Amino acid sequence: MKDKLQTSITHLECSKCKKTYAHNQLRNLCDCGGPLLARYDLKAAAKTLTREALRSREANMWRYEEVLPSRECVSLGEGMTAVLHAKRMGEALGLRNLYIKDEGLNPTGSFKARGMAAAVSRAKELGAKALATPTAGNAGGALAAYAAQAGIPAVIVMPADTPLANEMECRAFGADVRKLNGLISDCGKYVAENKDKNGWYEVTTLKEPYRIEGKKTMGYELWEQFDGKLPDVIIYPTGGGVGMIGMWKAFEEMEAMGWIGHGRPRMVTVQASGCAPIVDAFEKGEESAPMWQNAATIASGLRVPKALGDFLILQAIRESEGSAVAASDEEILATSKELAAKEGMYAAPEGAATVVAAKKLAAKNWIKPDDRVVLFNTGCGYKYNEAWQKALKNGSK
């Protein structure tokens, strides 16, 4: 890994009111409350970020350094995860070109590594003294790991019933772990109310501008892994929606750099039936999603009752002519086993939810047999002993 990266970041821009801010100071939201997005000099970036140059770069997310926000790099080797052709699962679904991008292969076992690598790198560069986040589990583990490497204290606030592995990893990395009786939204409130008096810089989903920058690299990688094209359909398990919004942003940047044209993959959000605010809002034709009441699901990463970037997720789904699908816990658990047995993949429940969505959309012929479909397994099953115990109790196989 290079000591200093070449970034072409120019400023931050509000995703709602378009107000701009300097990028070289720690900031959270826009004054209007909208999430801030990093903007780059893409003309300059395109000069050095070429297919030719990519050939000789390391196989991790920092290979896209021109369109990442920092010169500093705190890394555990995240990114460039495998894309597997899921032939047996595809055969069962009648899909010849079904692929799974296995984000469980990232450091700390989930795609959250990408976002936190970018956020912590930037926070270190801009002088943050302590970092804090609410978490459904995996974001906390990732923050704790990168903060450890950066030598910055981290405070992780999680619901009391978060999977045990997430709590253990945070403690192992030396973070200050606080467990609350409630949901991630309650943990978010706790961080917001306590950050100023404690001097924490908040890295909460979309309240911090750079996690999305790490997550967008999934979109850049797909382009490379599909040989300079994008797939027809992307199915993504959506909680706060950072991966979805990030990939959508990546495609816009790639078009501006002349890598792709106007065409986009159809973006599909999958959520759990017990917490499906985006699916509900999509079906009702709404532009944002109200707080989901009594959120409950085995897929802990999808238990996000209110996403700050709901309007951005819904925009990406609609502009891409995509869709939104709910999967019940029963469907998720049964499909986790089927995926493991057919593909040798021990997925997170959130990842299995994407297979449920593919099944439903293929059955309706919304996905055609020859469409190139990419599912995101966002986490590794080894972190979900509680869910897997339940899955394996339900029936003998």
Ligand SMILES: Cc1ncc(COP(=O)(O)O)c(C=O)c1O
């Ligand atoms: C394994 C897993 N998948 C999906 C999600 C949802 O991610 P996002 O906030 O990008 O929608 C999470 C969030 O915690 C997660 O841990």
